[in-house]
Amino acid sequence: TVEAEAFGATVIFDQKVGNRVSEYCISETSSIENIETINLNKGRIFEVLSSIKILKDSGEDVILCVTGPISIATSIFESRLFYGAVRKERDKIDRLLTIIGDSTVKYALEAIKQGADIISFADPTGTIDIVGPKVYAEIAGRSVYNILKRVENKLTNTIVHLCGKTSTSLEAIGLLKS
Numbered sequence: 001t002v003e004a005e006a007f008g009a010t011v012i013f014d015q016k017v018g019n020r021v022s023e024y025c026i027s028e029t030s031s032i033e034n035i036e037t038i039n040l041n042k043g044r045i046f047e048v049l050s051s052i053k054i055l056k057d058s059g060e061d062v063i064l065c066v067t068g069p070i071s072i073a074t075s076i077f078e079s080r081l082f083y084g085a086v087r088k089e090r091d092k093i094d095r096l097l098t099i100i101g102d103s104t105v106k107y108a109l110e111a112i113k114q115g116a117d118i119i120s121f122a123d124p125t126g127t128i129d130i131v132g133p134k135v136y137a138e139i140a141g142r143s144v145y146n147i148l149k150r151v152e153n154k155l156t157n158t159i160v161h162l163c164g165k166t167s168t169s170l171e172a173i174g175l176l177k178s
Helices: 002-007 029-034 043-057 069-076 079-088 090-114 133-152 164-172
Strands: 010-012 020-023 063-067 118-122 159-162
Touching (some): 002 043, 002 069, 002 090, 029 090, 043 090, 063 069, 063 090, 069 079, 069 090, 069 133, 079 090, 090 133, 118 164, 133 159, 133 164, 159 164
Parallel strands (some): 118 159
Antiparallel strands (some): 010 020
């Protein structure tokens, strides 16, 4: 939810049921034009990144969970509208996923810079069993792959852990070998 909040979604924090989006920041596809890459220097996302350095300086091992592009998209844009736009307004969805991808790369690289030991990457609502093989091959998998490739050669002392469903989805369309 930290990424969705950085894009402008309203998040409710509840210890009993967990964090969740209560209000989307995109209500219609025309609103996509107003979305910009996230600002890492303010809000909760800034605090999360700042805490990495504090924890590392205290001798802790740090794991940061990073959310994939489809899960972020459906946290800032109601799922039904998002998937409708995938079919009818692909250019707008491509633009949105590019902005989300750029923001995710910025977030991961800053976490690496702050000393994160592990980036745990998952896209739970963007796996092949959720979006289907065609959408995964054309949109979701390509977006995930592009993010991971852009981060790959910046990993010095940090490793990326891929969620099992994300890795098997990438493998199913030939973008990953195990």
